Structure formats: structure tokens, C-alpha cells
Amino acid sequence: MSAPAKLRIGYIPLADAAALIVAVDKGFAAAEHLDIELVREVSWSNVRDKLNIGLFDAAHLLAPVAIASSLGLGHVKVSILAPFVLAGNGNAITVSPPLFAALAGAAGGDITSPIVSARALAHTVAARRAKGQEPLTLGMTFPFSNHNYQLRFWMAAGGVDPDEDVRLVVLPPPYMVDSLAKGHVDGFCVGAPWNSLAVDIGVGRILHFGSEIIARAAEKVLAVRAAWAGDHPDIVTRLIRALERAAQFVADPANGDGVAELVAARVGVTAELIRRTLEGRLKVAPDGGTRTDARYLLVGREGAARPHPVQAAWAYAQMVRWGQAPMSADLLAAAQAVFRPDLYDAVAGSPTATARVPEDGVGAFAGPAFAPADIAGHLSSWTIKRPG
Amino acid sequence: MNNLPIDAALKILVIDEDPIRRAILEAGLRESGYANVVHVETTTGLLDQVYRIDPEVILIALENPSRDVLEQMFQVSRIVRRPIAMFVDQSDRGTIEAAVDAGVSAYIVGGLQKERVKHILDLCISRFNAFARLQDELDRTKSALDARKVIDRAKGILMQAKGLSEEQAYALLRKTAMNEKRKIAEVAQSVITAAELLR
Numbered sequence: 300m301s302a303p304a305k306l307r308i309g310y311i312p313l314a315d316a317a318a319l320i321v322a323v324d325k326g327f328a329a330a331e332h333l334d335i336e337l338v339r340e341v342s343w344s345n346v347r348d349k350l351n352i353g354l355f356d357a358a359h360l361l362a363p364v365a366i367a368s369s370l371g372l373g374h375v376k377v378s379i380l381a382p383f384v385l386a387g388n389g390n391a392i393t394v395s396p397p398l399f400a401a402l403a404g405a406a407g408g409d410i411t412s413p414i415v416s417a418r419a420l421a422h423t424v425a426a427r428r429a430k431g432q433e434p435l436t437l438g439m440t441f442p443f444s445n446h447n448y449q450l451r452f453w454m455a456a457g458g459v460d461p462d463e464d465v466r467l468v469v470l471p472p473p474y475m476v477d478s479l480a481k482g483h484v485d486g487f488c489v490g491a492p493w494n495s496l497a498v499d500i501g502v503g504r505i506l507h508f509g510s511e512i513i514a515r516a517a518e519k520v521l522a523v524r525a526a527w528a529g530d531h532p533d534i535v536t537r538l539i540r541a542l543e544r545a546a547q548f549v550a551d552p553a554n555g556d557g558v559a560e561l562v563a564a565r566v567g568v569t570a571e572l573i574r575r576t577l578e579g580r581l582k583v584a585p586d587g588g589t590r591t592d593a594r595y596l597l598v599g600r601e602g603a604a605r606p607h608p609v610q611a612a613w614a615y616a617q618m619v620r621w622g623q624a625p626m627s628a629d630l631l632a633a634a635q636a637v638f639r640p641d642l643y644d645a646v647a648g649s650p651t652a653t654a655r656v657p658e659d660g661v662g663a664f665a666g667p668a669f670a671p672a673d674i675a676g677h678l679s680s681w682t683i684k685r686p687g
Numbered sequence: 688m689n690n691l692p693i694d695a696a697l698k699i700l701v702i703d704e705d706p707i708r709r710a711i712l713e714a715g716l717r718e719s720g721y722a723n724v725v726h727v728e729t730t731t732g733l734l735d736q737v738y739r740i741d742p743e744v745i746l747i748a749l750e751n752p753s754r755d756v757l758e759q760m761f762q763v764s765r766i767v768r769r770p771i772a773m774f775v776d777q778s779d780r781g782t783i784e785a786a787v788d789a790g791v792s793a794y795i796v797g798g799l800q801k802e803r804v805k806h807i808l809d810l811c812i813s814r815f816n817a818f819a820r821l822q823d824e825l826d827r828t829k830s831a832l833d834a835r836k837v838i839d840r841a842k843g844i845l846m847q848a849k850g851l852s853e854e855q856a857y858a859l860l861r862k863t864a865m866n867e868k869r870k871i872a873e874v875a876q877s878v879i880t881a882a883e884l885l886r
Contacts, residue, residue: 341749341750342749342753342754342755343755344754344755344757344758344792345749348783348787348792349787352780352783352784352787354788373758375783440755441755468756469734469755469756469758469759470756471752471756473752474752474753483731483732
């Protein structure tokens with residue numbers, strides 16, 4: 300056997316990097332003769348740029364960033380491929396106790412229902428405006444992110460315009476909890492473990508899991524440059540195989556403790572917190588209330604590792620809806636082409652019956668079923684959007 | 688004042704939480720004739736600060752997580768006063784690679800000609816690289832000092848335990864290191880560890 304292939308892979312220390320972390324730290328990568336150096340990064344911009352210029356061979360990347368890069372939105376256009384979904388879902392919307400109290404007071408029903416909470420937000424926004432108060436400020440992690448799109452989708456369904464009625468600001472995840480504690484933001488949408496940390500120290504309350512807004516969103520992908528993948532098809536195959544085995548290992552409840560310890564060591568939180576996150580068993584309120592949703596974060600389970608182009612189309616539709624991208628059939632095709640189920644299937648086999656994906660591939664809590672073939676028509680059903 | 692570059696008035700914002708590197712960069716920019724160089728003291732509320740300062744060029748260290756905050760300025764939004772673009776262009780690949788490699792990124796006000804900014808970015812890259820070399824040298828000096836201390840302690844232990852002179856103790860360390868193909872400081876560290884275990 301030849302010397303192992305050396306790869307540098309960039310990542311952000313988050314629970315949804317579990318499959319990548321386990322692939323490297325549990326030996327699945329080595330078994331494929333891959334010598335992977337995991338490089339911890341501090342911003343998605345850095346991960347994107349270092350992947351784009353070749354300082355990284357691959358990266359743990361926000362799925363919408365992989366698409367934006369391929370479409371040339373906001374920076375240099377570099378074609379990216381996503382042959383493996385490292386994690387589906389995993390985000391949550393957390394609000395400050397005062398905002399939660401205001402929403403609960405305005406709620407016309409069960410506040411755990413996103414349509415009820417979104418309408419309560421509209422009431423709260425209107426009440427604040429009538430009193431001459433500052434608009435609410437909500438944090439998210441990156442302009443091209445599900446955090447941004449889930450937050451926007453949720454509030455717009457309740458009648459809140461995310462660009463006019465509130466202030467949406469990008470905040471690096473490590474600053475989220477502190478910003479909530481200091482009152483710089485009234486809430487945020489971020490991935491694990493940050494929501495739980497806010498709850499644990501009593502400054503936040505989880506309002507919704509991302510999976511309650513969108514049942515299935517491709518959250519983080521393994522991203523590689525298309526040109527690099529073309530030059531190294533064998534390495535891509537081995538990488539997918541190592542990640543698939545790691546994801547299956549993560550998905551097996553029998554490995555829970557070991558996985559939680561490996562991931563916790565890289566992410567810098569307790570193993571218990573990672574374990575709760577991977578099992579979708581989250582404390583949502585400082586007083587100890589918990590909520591469980593097996594789909595909260597999907598690593599390996601329910602066929603989550605397989606890239607579904609319809610989910611890339613959904614992300615592109617959000618870019619169009621919020622004025623980040625123009626509507627065009629070519630851009631839509633390019634966005635869908637980022638997701639490569641063919642590369643995944645060639646290694647992992649065809650999807651099985653356990654691969655439970657919503658009927659329209661997305662499963663949003665409001666609005667008509669997603670229709671990738673007619674995004675313009677789909678978006679016409681929404682009144683709150685940017686002119687396209 | 689006639690020899691100032693035509694862009695002397697360009698407002699340049701430096702975002703770097705390493706105060707020494709920031710000072711080096713600011714001094715470099717001023718020496719080159721850029722008179723309007725400012726920085727932020729904290730990255731809290733960064734976007735508001737940027738809008739208030741209203742710079743034409745932003746230089747930010749890659750190790751700063753707040754870089755993602757700046758990405759928001761590409762977005763069409765009611766709070767954006769002037770569109771900001773990243774200093775990127777398909778043709779600038781070499782510069783971008785050099786910048787990322789040096790650990791810095793640049794953003795410019797949309798419409799500003801890239802040629803006018805290239806000089807600033809090049810200067811920034813060379814200062815960042817110079818700083819990295821300095822840091823490297825400092826680290827090496829520090830580890831050399833540390834090694835010296837370890838060797839001195841090991842010599843002391845050997846002198847006492849084996850009744851050697853300082854010179855003989857050093858010669859013994861050196862011979863062992865050569866025989867074992869290790870650094871003298873490593874052998875010295877083993878001696879110290881062994882002595883602590885046997886104490």
C-alpha cells in the first residue's frame with residue numbers, strides 16, 4: 300500500500316462536525332489510508348477562503364456557503380462539490396427571558412407551535428413600535444446560512460419582515476451567549492452547543508429547534524473544490540467511505556459515550572452536553588424543562604448523510620427570496636449541482652427505507668410544499684420578500 | 688506635504704486585536720503617506736462602529752472571528768450606507784492567496800478602484816509577514832532560553848550526583864545526546880525527570 304494521502308481539512312468546533320471528528324479521531328480515516336490534519340478555524344469566511352484557494356483540501360462548511368461559492372455570490376466564484384452531508388438540522392432559536400415572556404404573553408395558543416410564536420413575535424414587534432422602543436435585535440451566524448434562513452422563514456410566516464421590523468445581525472457563535480447575557484441581542488439562531496450553553500447559564504430559553512421550522516435542512520456539508528475532486532476521485536471516494544463509517548458509528552446509540560467524549564474534546568464542552576445534543580434531548584428552559592426531538596440533529600441517522608439536490612434548491616430559493624441572488628434557471632441548476640448524491644451513492648449504496656425525508660424534501664412548517672421546478676411560483680405565495 | 692500619495696485621505700480601518708501587530712501596520716501605513724488610519728478598540732457592536740467610522744478600506748486579521756460580521760455588509764440591507772465589497776476579483780488570485788497566507792483580509796467600499804487599494808494591501812501583507820517572522824524569532828529565542836535553563840539544571844544534578852565538574856557534566860550530556868541522536872535539551876530534561884522520580 301502506498302503512503303497515506305495527507306489532507307488538511309478545516310472545521311469550526313461545533314457538535315455537527317461529529318462525523319468528521321470521529322472519522323479522524325477514531326481511525327476511520329486512517330483505515331482508508333487518509334492522514335487528515337483537522338484545522339480548527341474561527342470564522343466561516345476563513346474556512347471558505349482557505350478552501351477556495353487550496354490551503355484546505357476539504358472543509359466542514361455551511362451548506363449555503365458551498366452553494367454561494369459555486370454561484371460566485373459575495374466573493375470569488377469557485378465551484379464546490381458536496382458529496383456528503385455531515386449533519387442535517389441541529390440549529391435552534393433561543394430568546395432572552397424577557398422576550399420569551401413577551402412572546403408568551405402575546406401568544407394566541409401553544410407557543411411551542413412555530414406559527415403561534417411567529418404571530419406572537421409580530422404582536423411584540425408592533426407593541427414595541429407603538430411604544431417607541433428600539434426594534435428587536437436577533438443574531439445569526441452568517442448571511443449564507445440556515446440560521447439566517449430559518450430565522451427569516453419563521454418570522455416572515457408570522458408577518459414580521461426580517462429586514463424592516465427587526466435587526467438581524469451576524470455574530471460569531473462564541474460571542475452569541477455573551478451578547479444575549481449583555482442584552483446586545485434579544486435572541487439568536489445558532490447551532491449546538493451554543494443554545495444549550497445559554498440555557499445552562501440562565502440567560503436564554505430555547506424557543507424552537509430548527510427542525511420545527513424546516514424538518515430537513517442540509518446544515519453542514521463536506522465541501523471540496525470541484526477541480527480538486529476531479530483530480531483526486533479516489534481520495535474523494537475514500538473520504539466519503541471514512542465519513543460514512545464514522546457517521547454510522549455516531550448514529551449507533553451503543554457508541555454514545557465514546558462519541559460524546561471525542562466530540563467534546565474538540566469542541567471544548569462537556570461530553571454530557573454533546574450526548575444530549577446528539578440524542579436531541581435538550582434542556583430548553585433555565586428552570587429545567589426539556590424537549591426531545593430525534594430529528595434535532597441528524598448525523599448519519601435517517602439517511603441524513605446523502606446530499607439531496609432539492610435541499611440545495613431550497614437554500615437557493617431563500618437566497619432569491621431575501622435578495623442575495625437573482626432568480627435564474629442557470630443559477631438554480633448550478634446550486635443543485637453542488638449536491639452530489641451520485642458520488643455518495645457510489646460508495647454508500649442507494650438510499651434505504653430508513654432514509655426518511657419529507658415528501659417535498661424539506662418539510663417547512665408553513666406555506667405550500669416546496670417546488671424546486673418552480674421557485675418563482677413558490678416564492679409568489681409569500682408576501683414578505685425582497686423584490687426579485 | 689507635496690509628496691503624499693494621491694490617496695493620502697483614504698480612510699483605512701484596521702481591525703486587529705493584537706495591539707503590537709496593529710501598531711506596526713498603522714505605522715507602516717502612515718509612513719507610506721496614508722494619514723487617515725483608524726482602528727476599533729473592541730469588536731462589540733462592530734457593524735455599528737464600522738458604519739459610524741465609514742471607512743473606505745477595512746483591513747482585518749483572519750484570526751478575528753468578527754470577520755464573519757463584515758460579510759454581512761455585502762448584503763442588501765436598509766442599514767447599509769455604502770456597499771462594501773471584499774477585495775476580490777478573479778484576476779486578484781495571487782494577491783488574495785498572499786493575503787490569506789499572511790493572515791489578513793481586506794474589504795473596500797464598492798466602486799473604489801482596486802488598483803488604488805492594491806498598494807495598501809501589499810503593504811499590509813508584508814507587515815503581517817514581518818510580524819510573523821518576528822513572532823517566530825521571539826518564540827525561538829524563548830525556547831532557546833528555556834533550553835538553556837533546563838541544561839543548567841541537569842548539569843547541576845549531574846555535578847552533585849556524580850561529583851563532576853561543570854564542564855564534565857556538559858560533556859556527558861552532549862555525548863549522550865549524540866549517541867542517542869537527541870537534542871541536548873531533551874537529554875537534560877530526561878535527567879531532570881529521572882532525578883525528580885528518584886528523589
